Amino acid sequence: MEFELNETQRLFQRSARELFAQECPPTAVREMIEKNQPYSDAIWNKLVEQGWTGLIFGEDEGGLGLGMVEMAVAFEEMGRALVPGAFLSTVALAGSLIGKACSTDYRAKKLQAICEGQIKATVGLLEESASWNPAAVALSATAVDGGFKLNGKKLFVSDASVSDCIITAARSGPNLILAFVEAKSSGVTIKPMPALDATRSLSAVEFNDVVVSADDVIADGAKATAALEHALNVATLALSAEMVGGMDWLLEASVEYAKTRKQFGKPIGQFQAVQHHCANMLLMTESARSAVYYAAWMMGSDPEQAPLAVSMAKAYASDGYREVGNLAVQVHGGIGFTWDENVHFYYKRSKASELMFGDATYHRERIASLLIDRTESAKAVSEAAD
C-alpha cells in the first residue's frame, strides 16, 4: 500500500508542468481573458499533438490508455496553469459519456475523432431548474420518423461556443435519452452566458425543432442515466483535481509574496497572522489533494464504490478552493485586488469550479444519502478502505 505518485506518474507530472509552463504561460492566459476568448487553437493543437485528447481512452480507440490517477495528475497541472479551453468538456465529460453510453462502432468512431483532435465536444445537461441530477432533465424529445425532434433550452453548457457537438440530455416521455447533436445543426442557437470566470465559457443552447437521427441517440432509459452519472463522476473528479492545482498555485504565490513584501521593516510572512493564513492554505490544499487522489484511485479500481469518494473530494475542494482564494487575496493585500495581479483569475475560477457539477452542499447531500440512508451505510467508509 503506497499513497503517493510512483516514479512514472511523477515523470508524467513533471512533463505536464513543463508543457504548460511553455505553452500556456500566465501571459497567454491573461491575453485570452482580456480578449474574452476562453480558448486557443494553439494550445488545443499542442494538446492534440501530445496525445492528451486521448488521455483516458483505450489504445485500441486511439488513446493513451492512462488511468484515473494519471488523469488527476494531468488536470491538477492544467488547474495550476489555469489552462483555458475545452479540454474538461471534451475529454472528461463528453468523452467519458461517449465511452460509456455508445454502442461499439459509434463509440470507436467518435472517440477516434476526439483523440485525433477532429472534434471538440460538450454535454448539455442543466436547464432552468439548474439541477445536476439527471432526473431533472425536461428538454423535450418527440419521436419522429427515424429519430427525434428536440425542443427546449440547455443552460450553463461549458465550452459550447467552441464545440463541434453537444451531447444533449432530453426526455422522451418518461425516458431519458442522450442525443449527439452537431453544433451547426439547423435549429441550434448558441448564446454566451457571460460569467465571472473568463477562462471557461458558458452558453445557453436553444433547440428549435432540431432533428436527430436514431443513430445519433446514443443511449436511452436506465443506460442513459447510468452513463450520465458515470461521466459526471469522471468529470467531477477531473474538475476537483484541477481545483487542487489552482489551490497549489495560490498557496505558492502567497507564500512567495509573503516572503518578499515588506512592512514595518520586515517581510509580512514573519507576522504570525500572515503565517497562519498560509498554514491554513497548506492544510486545505493537502487535504483536498488527499481526497482527490483517493477518489481517482477508487474510480480506477472500484467504480461502484467511487461516487462517495468523488463527492467527498468535490465537497471539500469546493469549500477549500474558495477559502484558499480568499486567503490568497488577503495575504496579497491591495495588490491581490488589482486586475494586474493574476490572483483574481484563480479566485474567479474557484467560484466557477465550486458551482460546476454540484457545489459542496449538493455533494454533501449525496454523501448523506450514501452513508445515512443505506442500511449498511455507516460501514461503507471503512469497508471501502479495506
Added chain:
Amino acid sequence: MDLNPTPAEQSFRDEFRSWLHANIPEGWDPSGFHDEDSRQRFEFLRAWQKKMYEAGWVGIHWPKEYGGRGSSLIEQTIFIEEMARVAAPPLINVLGVSLLGPTLIAYGTEAQKKRFLAKILGADEIWCQGYSEPNAGSDLAALRSEAVLHGDHFVVNGQKTWTSYGHFADWCFAVVRTNPDVPKHKGLTYLLIDMHSPGITIRPLKQMTGDSEFNEVSFQNVEVPVENVVGSINGGWEIAIATLMFERGTLGASLQITFKRQIERLVELSKRIMRNGRPASEDPIIRQRLAQICTEIEIFRLNQLRTTTRMAKTGVPGPEGSIQKIFWSEMNQRMQQVAMEMLGPWGQLTKESDYAVDHGQWAHAYLRSRGNTIEAGTSEIQRNIIGHFVLGLPKSY
C-alpha cells in the same frame, strides 16, 4: 500509487482481524461511558494491552530485538484501521508505545533499550510525559525544572504540569534544565525519572470535564542516575523535539478509532432523535453536517496514509505532523458541536441524568474536545511550525 495491500499486508490484516474477533474482551462496550481517570478502567486496559502484547500485537513497527513485531509502517496503519473497524479498546501505555519507545529506539543507549522497551510494550511500566511547566507551555524551552549533577546522579527540583497518566505512571520522560547559563535551548537534558522515587508529589488537576486526566508533578531533591540521560547532557532539546514529532506524526493516527466510532454512533442516533417532528437523519441541515464530518474523518485517514507512506521511506516523521494535529483537533471540536446540535436539549445531559444519551458521553466529549486545540502544542504553535519549517517563512519569534 497503489492502495491495494501487498499479499503480506493482506495476510497481516486477516490475521489481526481474526485475532481481534476472537479476543476482544467479553462485555466491552465501545460506546459505553467510562471515567477517563478511573482505576478500574485503567486496570482493564492494562490487562488488555498485556494480552495484546503476549499475542505479538503491540509495537507493530518496533524492531523484533526490542520485543516489537518488526512490521512496516503501513502494517502499523492497517493495525490502527482494524482497531478502528471493531472499535477495540485502546492501548493504555500509549505515551510509552507511541512517544518514548520510538525516541529510545532512535536515541537511547543499548542498555536503556534493554531496560525499558519490553516493559513499555507489555504495559508493565506505564509512562508519562514531563514537558510542560506552569511557566513553560508553548515556550517549552523556557522550562525551569533543574537537574544538578552530583557524582553519578542528578538531583532534580521543580514542577511539571499537564502530566497525563501521571497518577498511574511508573516512569516519566522529562526535559530538565542542566545549564542555566546558556541560551535556553542549549541547556536542556532529556531524563528518564522513576515516578516511585522519594521526593515526587503528584496532585491531580481537575479539568472542566470534572475528570483528572492530568496532574501536577513536583520534584523535591529527586535523585536520578546519570545513566538515565537520553542523548547527551545539555543535548536534550533535539530529543524533546523528536518525541514531539512522533506525537504529532503517529499518535493522532490512533484517534481514528475514536472518531470513527463516534460518527457511526451519531449516524445511528440520527435515525432515532427527533427534530422538528421527524428523525434528525431526514433533516437537511443535520444531513449536511454529518456528511461534512464523515468527509473530514475520511480525509484525516487519507492524510495520515500519505504521511505514513512518506515516513516509511524517510524513516522519521516530518513537521507535516502539525497539519494532522490541527486537522484532528479542530475537526473533533466541529464533530462534537454537530453532536450537540443534533441531540438538541438531550446533548447537555451528563452521566448523572436518567435521561442522558449514551450515559452522557456527548456532553463529556463536547467539553473534552475544547482542550484538543491546546494540548500537545496549540493550534497557534502548530501554525507557526508550518509557517516556518514547512513553508519557509521567516521565524516569527
